Amino acid sequence: MEKEIKRKAGFHISPYLHSTFGEILGTLIYDGTWVGKDSPIPNVNGIRKDVIDGMKECGITAIRWPGGCAADHYHWKDGIGKERKRRLACSGQPNDFGTDEFMELCRLVGAEPILVANVATGTPEEFADWYEYCNGDADTKYGSLRAQNGHPKPYGVRFWGIGNTDENVWHMAFNDPKQYGQNFLRFRTAIMHALKDVQLIGLGLSERHETYGWVENFLEYVTHGKRWKGPDYLSVHHYIGAAKGRYEACGDAVEYSDEAYYFTLDSIKAYQADIDLHRIYIAQHTSDQYPTKICFDEWGLWHLDATDETGLRQRQTMRDALFAGLSLHVFYRNSDIVEFAMETQYANVLQSLFETDGEVFVKTPTFYAMKLLKEHLGNDLCDISFGIEDPMLDICTSISPEGKKVVISVINKSLTEDKVIAVPECLSGYDIISAEEIAPVCVRMENTAEHPEQIHIENVNNLEPGWLKAKKHSMVRYCLEKGEKE
Ligand code: AHR
Secondary structure, three states: OOOOOOEEEEEEOOHHHHEEEOOOOOOOOOOOOEOOOOOOOOEEOOEEHHHHHHHHHOOOOEEEEOOOHHHHHOOHHHHOOOOOOOOOOOOOOOOOOOHHHHHHHHHHHOOEEEEEEOOOOOOHHHHHHHHHHHHOOOOOHHHHHHHHOOOOOOOOOOEEEEOOOOOOOOOOOOOOHHHHHHHHHHHHHHOHHHHHHOEEEEEOOOOOHHHOOHHHHHHHHHHOOOOOOOOOEEEEEEEEOOOOHHHHHHOOOOOOOHHHHHHHHHOOHHHHHHHHHHHHHHHHHOOOOOOOEEEEEEEEEOOOOOOOOOOOOOOOOHHHHHHHHHHHHHHHHOOOOEEEEEEEOOEOOOOOOEEEEOOEEEEOHHHHHHHHHHHHOOOEEEOOOOOOOOOOEEEEEEEOOOOOEEEEEEEEOOOOOOEEEEOOHHHOOEEEEEEEEEOOOOOOOOOOOOOOOOOOOEEOOOOOOOEEEEOOOEEEEEEEEEOOOO
16 A cells, blocks of 8 residues: 555646536526515525525536527527517526626626537627627727626636537437537637637537547547647536436436435446546547547436426435535546536526525535535545445545645445445544534435425544544545644
8 A cells, every 4th residue: 555645646626626507497597596686585686695605605616507408599688788578489588687697696606607609599790799798898899888787897708618518419419510510610710819818618428429429520620630729628418317218227316216226326437438438539639739628517317307397306315415426526536637517507407506496495415415525626636545345435535735635535325334444554644633424314315495404414523533434325524634743
């Protein structure tokens, strides 16, 4: 075993791995985000205060908007200024929450905005106008419009998605990758004089991999045999859960069998496979001179109860928290290439962080998983062996840049056994100073309006020097600090 703790060179855990996605869909915006300034629900400039505070609490660093699929029919000019009407053929939802309100949400949370351009039914010109509205000085055509709308200072939006990676057939399977490559170049050319200030996210694969060859052909078209710059990021989407064909064995959101529980957590290996695949695409078709990274911009469980009728709302239990924790571990372990990961979506839709309904506000198991693990953000990944081969355990270790603090998170998937793990010798110079865990007595517990805290974070008492403990179906995060003797 190693005598000293080693950081993995080049594996810096980007704070953007705790990003989220908020789409004009279901009740995510109305009322999961926007309640208006006159609402009795506590708000800051019309945005729910509980949602703002909750996002800060679990370490959200970037928010993607307006879609997803919604980006494919969103026309940003409908959502600015005083006169805003609903557009039937788009989402049909109100336009009260538009670009300026989204920027306000990001400002209040302290998160980076990520805007997704409408490539499917929009034009490069519309995109360039949006870019100028967000980033132009007040003497430009659209920058002055923004100033007239009360926002004289440019927002400085750096990250732009060029279209939406989608598993819906209208997008990838029916679209020629070269055609998308052309679109990518047309949209890029539309903001050509601003490219030094922006990072563009191009399409990678979603979970329906019938589209083999798609990403390679797109990249090849754009880079011409590694000669030209490709996208700064490739977007990857992947949902797991019974609503998604080949994951039927995940079962119900709450009444799942033990087999379904293990199948679900085991399916996370697909995320590693996605990353490995995109690593190959990037290595084969882009040049080191213009590095392309991965933006895993939709991840999560999609249960059977999330249907159009429910506005994609679903229930969550401790299984969802463990799924979130294991997914984040995968992203941390690939932090040399995965720079963004967006849990999907932040309120009321799919594997949400919050469930809202008027005055009701509930933090989900996924919220607590993200909160527990946020201590890893900004650290460097460590290469540590705990000397055990236990498929039920998933352990991730990171160290702060100056080396004073070490964070260890342990996920115990076992439904029956508590685990005890010896702290390896390379950490003998560090003392365990605190630990927190999510360890409900029953794995199928959920947080509801009536019982909002069945799944929550608790301090671990009676810490034992040299030992880490993880109860059955739990996750625990230890913080260690360099001791005096060093
Ligand atoms: O997150 C819901 C939808 O799932 C998104 O709009 C789309 O990108 C994905 O298919």
